[in-house]
Amino acid sequence: MRYTLLLHYAEESPDTIGDDVIAEGMRRMSAYAATLHAAGVLVAAEVLQPTDVATTVRRSGDALHVQDGPFVDTKEQLGGTIVIDVPDLDAALDWAGQAPALDWGGAVEIRPGATHTVDGVWTANA
């Protein structure tokens, strides 16, 4: 069963919290990914750039509206996603509970996957 962990936390930069804290955060994320990988549950992980470089598009009628900024502007933003493959929600909860984002005042939303592509073909989650 695949679950996507949506990591939400306040966006920080070296300017706001300093280089050392940023470096420590990166180190913790590396360690987290390494742990998931070693346990054989990691499918994919991605950390996103801050929302000040996000671009959002919408269509209204025939016109495409391109806007700078994120889909929703909130204090905590989606900062990264991790896809894991584990037997059930308890296992997913276990891994989510170890996410560094939780120590940064953030939250992890656990979403069971519905379908994903394998070699370009949609495949149901099992």
Place this chain on the structure above:
Amino acid sequence: MDGERLNRANADAAHTAAAHAARESYGRLVAVLAAGNGDLALAEDALADAFTTALERWPVAGVPHNPEGWLITVARNRQRDVWKSSATRTTVPLGDDLDTGLAAASAGLDPFDGIDPLRIPDRRLELCFACAHPAIDPAVRTPLILQAVLGFDAAQIAEAYAVPAATMAQRLVRAKRRIARARIPFIVPDRRVMPERLPAVLEAVYGCAAITWRDDADSLAGEARYLAVTLAGLLEREPEAWALAALVTLSLARPRTGPYVPLDEQDPALWDAASIDEGEAHLRRAAALRSDPSTAPGRFELEAAIQAVHLERRRTDAIDWAALRQLYTALVRVAPSLGSRVALAAVIGRTDVAAAGLAALPPGGDAFQPWWATRADLLVRAGRPMEAVAAYDRAIELSREPEVRAFLQQRRDAAASRTGHSDGRDDS
């Protein structure tokens, strides 16, 4: 004629057998059927189909040797039909003892005789943990257990909660979909997670007892007690599970129908001695299981002990208020709810002067019926009947049960008569 009578007798026997199987084993069968893939709704549908089929076939073919085995086999076939026809064709692991038993039995004469009812695994505990999982809305955990484990339908549960049947049905459907789709596991948590998961299960089962308390012992309330005791037995060594079994059993020892009488004024002759004995035995077991006797007893153990002190009156003919004060003080420490603090104030009003009880009433009770009922009683004891009448009025306003309202009205009138002017009533 004889044939007709025989048919009727068969039909009656079939009905009795099906009703018995339904009551005795609903939760066990649902738990086993749902454990494979977590689809609670499908398990319930399949079992309902099996019961319907039973009521058609048993009157004609006779009640099978092993009704539970028969029901579970028919329900499993129904599940398989649905899985086969489903577009996703997911593979569902069915491999437990039962399937092996079924395969072996299919070669025999009566396929259902191959299933030993004692070997149908008991997965009710797993089912309870799924229903009270932290990912399930706390408000729907008790209704879910009432339905999935105890077999009540949405309409009955809706009535107990005083909400429309359709609303309750929808909440239950959503929760079951969540269990299946998020894959909430049907497992008993290991030692590591147990301490954080067990309280929610006990709380939900306690809710089953609380919501059904006013029903007569043979029906809803009896089922809730049965579940609490079963849960304790399945968990074996959890003190709070035994304490909950004790609390529910002791609560049911008192008459729950007819006019409302406060516990300390009830006639002990009306209490069910066998239930009290059983409840006390569960309570002793809970206390003995606490690994270190110096460990503080939990919330349910304290609540059960409070019940036991009251029920002790059947032997001593007196209430040990000092013991109650000690227990409520501990309860407020472990579970500092408004209810426990109000109860402590009531007891302080007995061990100390009534004014001390009034002073101990916690703030924030404005919309809480027990707060006003307790305040009213303490005011009467403190010799302040005028204020007591006003407090009784507010308590009556906040009471849902007609029996409780009638009781409070009676007390209110008694207080009013002491003020000298009782709303124009002539009480000469």
